[in-house]
Amino acid sequence: MSVIYDRVVLIGLGLIAGSMAHAMRAFGLAGHVAGYARSAETRDTARRIGMCDSIHDSAAEAVAGADLIVLAVPVSAMGEVAAQIAPHLKPGATVTDVGSVKQSVVQSVGPHLPPNVHFIPGHPLAGTEHSGPLSGFASLFQNRWWLLTPPEGTDQQALARLRDLIRGMGANIEDMEPGHHDLVLAVTSHVPHLIAYTMVGVADHLRRVTESEVIQYSAAGFRDFTRIAASDPIMWRDVFMENSEATLDILGRFTEELFVLQRAIRMGDGPQLHEYFTRTRAIRRSII
Ligand code: NAD
Incomplete structure (x- = not known):
């Protein structure tokens, strides 16, 4: 498969981000996969297992120059993370999330993001009862649904590119209204x-x-x-x-x-x- 984003950054390095990192790297979907998690222990584990091409000690450093930013932290932390990264986002970048709830994420993340980035919320219907950086695997999304809740007026090119990445990881996509x-x-x-x-x-x-x-x-x-x-x-x-x-x-x-x-x-x-x-x-x- 071909590279869809030159640089993807994953914020939060648990089951979902780890599985995305493994899948993107296994299927050649990203030129570079960067990662950041708040806990130093998680970052060390991610480094040790080679989850990403680079692991960063700050969210700001991780998102610099990224084409796609994936928020893969617990739902209650999404707004705080969006506020942290907002000043460092590249114009034209796409921000998505994988949170299990959508209305509250739209409300907590959206207001922090500058108008020159595309925010396309999402939720992969795939998971296990395990969590943390060691729990991810490349085939987690195979033949599973990935729901997207693109707001009205979403840039169609940005949406098409995100869809290509999700399909590349093996998932089927459906659009839904957040509520x-x-x-x-x-x-x-x-x-x-x-x-x-x-x-x-x-x-x-x-x-x-x-x-x-x-x-x-x-x-x-x-x-x-x-x-x-x-x-x-x-x-x-x-x-x-x-x-x-x-x-x-x-x-x-x-x-x-x-x-x-x-x-x-x-x-x-x-x-x-x-x-x-x-x-x-x-x-x-x-x-x-
Ligand atoms: P996880 O517990 O495996 O990983 C969460 C990661 O986020 C950890 O690395 C943790 O260190 C990091 N983190 C927590 N707070 C942070 C912060 N403020 N800043 C930076 N990093 C932070 O969780 P997971 O299962 O990968 O879930 C991540 C997201 O995906 C959640 O929003 C969840 O709702 C959603 N989701 C989970 C499943 C599932 O079955 N586990 C399925 C679909 C979607």
């Missing part, structure tokens, strides 16, 4: 993570009360279902802090459904449970 993104992700990712964390909490209570070995001997259902509860607590704290409106909406709907099922179980209403599971199984099967 719609946050609602869709609340249903498909955010609330499921919350429920998984909660199930682990419930199992822990049970274990304390009964001294049974719920977790150790847990059935595959529990282990599969709660795998995502091993995800990074900072990332997920931020997701719920920054996407509270959509999360609370979906959580309210979820609770209502749960009460319906709870009542059906209490009343011994087998036909209602059967009808509910038949309907939702058909929906689930039609999705994948």
